Amino acid sequence: MKLATLVAIIVAGACGWFGALAFRSTPMAAGKKVSYYQSPMHPWVKSDKPGQCTVCGMDLVPIYEGGANFDNVVRDIVMLPQGSPNVVGVQTAEVKKQPLVRTLRVAGMIGEDESRHGVITAPAEGRIDGLAMNHEGQQITKRQPLATMFSRTLLTTANEYKLALAQSEQAAEPIKRRLEQYGLVWEQIKNIPQRQPDDLYFGILASMTGTIVKSYVAEGQYVKEGEKLFEIADFTTMWFMFPVYEQDLPFIQVGQFVNVNTPSLPGETMRARIASISPNLNEMIRAADVRVVLENPQHRIKNKTFAEGTVELGAPEVLAIPRSAVLWPGKTPRVFVEKTRGSYQQREVKLGRAGDVLWEVLEGLKEGDRVVTSGNMLMDSQAQLGAMAEGNSGMEVKP
Secondary structure, eight states, X not given: OOHHHHHHHHHHHHHHHHHHHHHHTSOOOTTOOXXXXXXXXXXXXXXXXXXXXXXTOOBOEEEETTOOOXXXXXXXXXXXXXXXXXXXXXEEXXXXXXXXXXXXXXXXXXXXXXXXXXXXXXXXXXXXXXXXXXXXXXXXXXXXXXXXXXXXXXXXXXXXXXXXHHHOHHXXXXXXXXXXXXXXXXXXXXXXXXXXXXXXXXEEXXXXXXXXXXXXXXXXXXXXXXXXXXXXXXXXXXXXXXXXXXXXXXXXXXXXXXXXXOTTSTTXXXXXXXXXXXXXXXXXXXXXXXXXXXXXXXXXXXXXXXXXXXXXXXOOXXXXXXXXXXXOSSSSOEEEEEEETTEEEEEEOEEEEEOSSEEEEEESOOTTOEEEEESHHHHHHHHHHHHHHHHTXXXXXXX
């Protein structure tokens, strides 16, 4: 049996039960006159005498003068007999302004603060003759020696500076600036006059504090000026990066708090604010990257670790209804509005943002209206049967 056929049978059965319930729930007052007899399953089948439905074989039920029947479904109004709303569990909720609470769960990666990533290069052409740091993960501080190198370029420039300084500081100033461009710091430059003739090596110092994440050099290696030697990362602050999809972007703002959990720190929750939201969407997944800055002074958060987060979204007060009140019999959302007890109007609405349990209403409802939150699916089935009844009102049973 195909899925569409099975669904049609289930819906038809539910509609028939609801229709039979509506008719059977009507109290039979003494002295009331029978207007006609009607099939509870196929309401367009009518007769002026008792009998059976020609479609399904069910007994026709009497419709009394002034009683509820499927002909009461006019202009999207569904009428239920007295007492039936309680029997079928019809519940309503008031349309009102209330906080549109939404919980957004995200997942992403914790990585280094890219603005604090540094590269240490060879100051001049030469040979690396010694390494004080030679593997990834070593902690370094600014001005800490990393390696020593032999460089004819540096030796020549240092001798020029020494000779020029013997004349005057003004004469040595251009050469001093050239040494600074080579990467020598003031402590190294001011000691050049005291260097011994057999001192042929210059130290390569760290330009920042951090952790060595990549080493490109070995002892005895010849390097050219500007060649990459080490990559340094500062892990005292980390970036939690995660994608936010298009439909959730209206809820996201810079400054909102995010509670972050990672498997490498079980049982711990870190709380930080959103620092930035990318203006560009990833075309493949239709999402924007969001960045949260996490403090990590003890280096407990590891680089490139998976993490999950819960964004504390704002909850603005908007005109809203429960999500259970909305039906989608196509591309247009609809609700049933209670006119009086037992009388409900089907109405199209325009919806805005979706919360955890509420929909924002932009058009179609006003504050104070009451919408059906339970039993509305059966009402929708009855409304469809009513429309069918109007289209087939000429069909009558002739027993």
